[in-house]
Amino acid sequence: MKQQLERILQRVQKPARYIGGEYNEIIKDKSKINIRFAFCFPDTYEIGMSNLGLHILYGVLNGEPDVWCERVFAPWGDMEEEMRRCNVPLYALESGDPISSFDIIGFSLGYEMSYTNVLNMLDLAGIPIKASDRKELFPIVFAGGTSCVNPEPMSDFFDLFAIGEGEELDLDIVNLLKIAKKGGWDKTRFLSEAAKIPGVYVPSLYDISYNSDGTLNSVLTNNGAPMVVTKRIIEELENSYFPSRTIVPSTEIVHDRVSLELFRGCIRGCRFCQAGYVYRPVRRRSPDFLLKKAEEALSDSGYEEITLSSLSTSDYKGLNELCDDLLEWCEPRKVSLSLPSLRADNFSMELMSKVQKVRRSGLTFAPEAGSQRLRDVINKNVREEELLESCRVAFEGGWNSLKLYFMLGLPTETDEDVLAIADLVNKVLDTWRTYAKNRSRGVKINVSTSCFVPKPHTPFQWESQIDMAEYSRRVKLLRENMRSRSVSYSWHEPDVSFVEAVLSRGDRRVGRAIEEAWRLGGKLDSWSEYFSFDRWVSAFEKCGLDMSFYACRVRNIDEVLPWNIISVGVDKSYLESERKNAYAGKITPDCRALCTGCGANSLLLRRDCDE
């Protein structure tokens, strides 16, 4: 196989992503290994290696002396074609061994558009894609990651799901597998024992029945599997593994830098944001700890850039001091610090100017909605004055380009709200005219919109997505009313969002359509080169499933939702009241101002959320 592979690599684009061997890659002596673990990321190397979760779990699993965790990524089309033609099965980068002989295969499911890749990778590995066709204990195929908060659409393919943060949970699963291996258990026994691990969902232990209108009737468990699987979290982040020694890719990837995770969770309760709900509650690391780890990670990797990663970085208490300390360390070493996802407030702007001493990158704000009314509906607590004030500071500071992100199709949105985006952009332009330092250079405002996708476990989980024609109409409306030469408007096509909406709130039957889409050639769906809307439409048609039923239908408040089986810690009643607040245009204070009792604190032994 080795020479076969060598030949293939001569013919494909960017062969460096298929070879492993990077600095800090972990190689172990196979003869001393009990469990071979294939960590599969269902997208390309460049995307997967940019994922912080991968580096964390790789470190955690390889911390076990008798476990060897290796990485597997989806090959690009040309590589896949060659592999199939030359009978090279999907292999792990570290050992080059085919993963079909591994004990356990874990997929990281971060977004719906990677679903077809899962099937494609299993197939490339020569592993039956359906869990029910894999009778033997080995390999166990499971998934973790954000998308698993609604596991149902992918439940035909995985033996089990790990819900929530994986640091402890994945080890629990591996440890059980060790016992099973030693005891010679069969798969049935293993799965029914695994279902007892908190955070593990074993779909084969549940029976689903449907009503005549297509909605779920009931979910019954057998074998004593739990009625609700509650996500796992790490309570004390500082006591758990921190990735300060990570693999440094030799070839270019998307996010090629140290990523410093300040905290998990988010104090804001933006009602459209799934991450804001499913990662609750907030758990933070201390500035001292972070500074130490940042220095370790930068020294070890040799990276020339560090970024602060968290859902809402500006909410970190002590951010100013942390940045000062970091800059003090970074500047003489010519390391640059970058801050993504800042809020458009004064504090952030001050910080921004400080950070930009090292390197200047683009400035991005995400007001999400144009009118204050609609921003109140979605609980995006950015006021127009704040945004314009931030713009003023930016323009005075010499910035002359700005990106603004909005969503179209948010619940209750009217044409007035759409036009308010154009208004807001005009005000930003006025601000530039009034305050720009050097007007002769002109200004560029990049406005972009995407189509809102209602997500499970958010207050909008019952809402309908607007249909594609309606989205296009609103895009047109906005475009016609935003004609300044200084503004360039780009919009995401609604077809991807529509498929996303179908998959994210799908039930078990949707799995058939995913399989069909893959059989029709679907893969790498998050890449426009590969995504085909028509293919998804034919796949659903072939399975007799109506895509609009999943995307564009308002659910009854007491409908049995496919993801009811999963709890992320937030009470359903809280989501309901947040939905009511949305319709009333009522703002909910953030967790720092006031705990509004979402229930997520019950995941903590200490019962008190960090701020």
Next chain:
Amino acid sequence: MSRLLMRKTGNAKYLSHLDLMRTMQRAFVRAGLEIKHTQGFNPHPYMSFALPLSVGIESLCELMDFELDDATELERIPCTLNQKLPAGLHIVSAYRSENKFKNIKWLDIFCELYYDDEVPENAVTRLQNIFSKSVVVEKRTKRGTAQIDIFPLIGSLRINRTAEKVVAIDARISAQDPSLNPGLLITAINKYEQSLTPDFTKMERREIYDADLKVFR
């Protein structure tokens, strides 16, 4: 000027020139060795490779110039840096040199031609014949293609059968002004004796020389 002699073998041959630069830059930082940065608006570490290598070709003799902030550290470089490099990159030595890269003239390239069925009859002689006179091949240039005669760019050439299904070419070719892309040797075989086109080729850069055929360091 401080200079490294390094190897780029095995899978490291798939790293591009840019990959290699970035990797070396980070390896220096990991090793705690500070290299001098360029002056100017966007300072970056100064490093320069002789004869950039095409992706897919191994090399035993890559040369990289750089300058250390603290020149006394030169000696410990191979040992410290080697612990900080990905698989396939290996520093052989670090030293001072005033010999400019522009003095490089020739390089040795070793090509293994693999034939899956069997080595064609009289392959060695027939290959030798191809390269014993003017060899005109099509070369891709920035402005399309051009016909060039590579014969003058070949200093010497030895052909041997090295294994049951392998024939090896040991060629000394022009390294620069103008350089000969070793891939054109295979292009020539394909053009003049198509039946000798190998199923698979491996190449390795083995040594570099100045105009007097003295090993260049």
